[in-house]
Amino acid sequence: MAKGALLVLAAFGIQSPYVLYTIHPGVASRISWRPTTQSMAWCNPSVVGRKEVVKILLVHNFYGSASPSGENQAFEVEKALLAARGHVVAQFTRTSDELRGGGVLGVARGGLATPWNPWMVSALGRLVAMLRPDVVHVHNTFPLISPGIFHAIGQQAARVLTLHNYRLFCPGAVPMRDGRPCTECLDRRSSWPAVKHACYRNSRLATLPLALSVGVHRMLKTWTHEVDAFVALSEFQRWRMAESGLPLHKVHVKPNFYPGRPPVVPWVERSSYVVFAGRLTVEKGLTYLLQAWQEWGHSAPELRILGDGELRSHLTTVAAGLPVRFLGQLSNEEAEAQIAGARLLILPSVCFEGFPMVLREAFAFGTPAAVADIGPLPSIVEHGRSGVVFAPANPESLLREARLAWDTPGLLERLGQGARREFEARYTEEANYATLMSIYDKAISVSRSGGDTRRTS
Known part of the structure; x- marks a missing residue:
């Protein structure tokens, strides 16, 4: 077995379970591993506040560095929160910067990967089989990772997805057209209106892969059968996404939080x-x-x-x-x-x-x-x-x-x-942590029951 793989297995309990590793996918079916030294202090066992250590694989496609993203920031603070509580945390990430500089080829690559990226599906499936985490928590799959990974994970781990936007059903991610809210794709449960109106980057061609992704994963029942828990950021979003097709009992509310307790300027x-x-x-x-x-x-x-x-x-x-x-x-x-x-x-x-x-x-x-x-x-x-x-x-x-x-x-x-x-x-981070652990518990319960979509709570 490769040395890198041994390091990751060590991170998941064979030697020291309190080390955070960053996992970088390589080309095609190859995966390379690199420890994140700076993150090791986050996982100090002395700060464990929960008796049961949960093994968590975080998955995120970072948006480009030229466009600062609240989603990227939310991913980082939540990762730090979990690691600081002593859980075993690994991450699998891609960045949209990989497509920049690729010209037309890069754009085409991103478009083709959006609905189903077979390399990432294969990589995540093998990774989960090797690491055997309790939870795989996905934040963003667009454009390089793809929702196909949920099928590859299967029942090997509880599958959790944070809804940072409305992209599951809205190709533009933000339900808006001509300067005002537009919920046509959500209400009709069809993504083709987005193609008609060129909702992503004012381009029908650019919108097409996203619309196809929405349609494919509705057809495959990815969101009703292949995810054990969704994290909505508000009650409004929870109900809106349930009206568009998510199983309401699997959608839980956990808002963003601010770490620590900063002083207030008088x-x-x-x-x-x-x-x-x-x-x-x-x-x-x-x-x-x-x-x-x-x-x-x-x-x-x-x-x-x-x-x-x-x-x-x-x-x-x-x-x-x-x-x-x-x-x-x-x-x-x-x-x-x-x-x-x-x-x-x-x-x-x-x-x-x-x-x-x-x-x-x-x-x-x-x-x-x-x-x-x-x-x-x-x-x-x-x-x-x-x-x-x-x-x-x-x-x-x-x-x-x-x-x-x-x-x-x-x-x-x-x-x-x-x-x-x-x-x-x-x-606060304390309130947020309690909510997140409750969601993980529910996701694990659903996963262990065989992914039963019936209401369990």
Whole structure:
């Protein structure tokens, strides 16, 4: 047996079960292994808080490094959470950067791999047979890993999938078209409307592999028979995905969380600015935010926009002469410092979000949030307790709620205190860990029962 394979087997209990290894798939059927030295400290047995150690294989296709992703960040913090609790954690990852620079060939490769990647299916099947984990927890399979891996895993391990978006049934991942929510593919249980409307990158050709993937895995019953538990980020998403075909009793809610308990910047030490953090794309609703600031005029507080994206140039032009600063793409630490020092965070989305990472950060730092009344957002931010809610795609409503909160003495500070209380109650790593372990237990139970899709809880 290869030395690398022995190292991984050692990580899964033959020698020292408290080492985290990163698993990198090689070309075709070859798999290479490389230990992640930095991660070894995460798995210190002295910090085990759970009597039973669970062996977990995490699977994730990282989005390209040029496009910072909340999904990538969620994967990393959850991996650290599991390892810090003493569980045996290995990871199998690919990155979309592998396709960059490949030109037309790279695009074609990604498209062909999307519905069913036979090399990854084979690799994961053999890997699970060798490692024998209790749980295989998948975060993202697009574009290089493919949902076919669930069939390869079979009953060898409990299969868990986090729903970071709506891609199982929506080829565009975000149910949106022409600047407003579109649930045609979800409601009709057909992905062909997405091809008709060129929902992915405004291209029918680019949309076709994703639409094919949706259709193939509906036909193969991948989502009803080959996954033991789904992790939805909100009740809204849970019910919406169940209405589109997922078995409701297998869909469990676990929101994103913020690790640790960061100190809250005292209100008197905060500067008078409002912050937006996210991609500068249509679905984030920034056009409506800037329209509200135009109406507010020069008496408006400074608006700091963190992030980058396709609308950067256009938004910069619209914001000319307004108290708006574009800070560009910042590091996680820099972005968090901006959120922690703000008096209000605004999220004017016009699409169904999952669970925005910026909201868990705002709650952790005691910064109130103003959010659009769309998708799960109003259930995350409670109007009058942890922030304010305004009508989506409505600059007048946004301005009214934001200005009222800004001008009412003491209100933002009280809302910030409410946001921190929400964090302490719902979004700490301790609460999240307990929920995740409960989901794993349910998935293992379903798997051991032979994948029975009948309601068990």
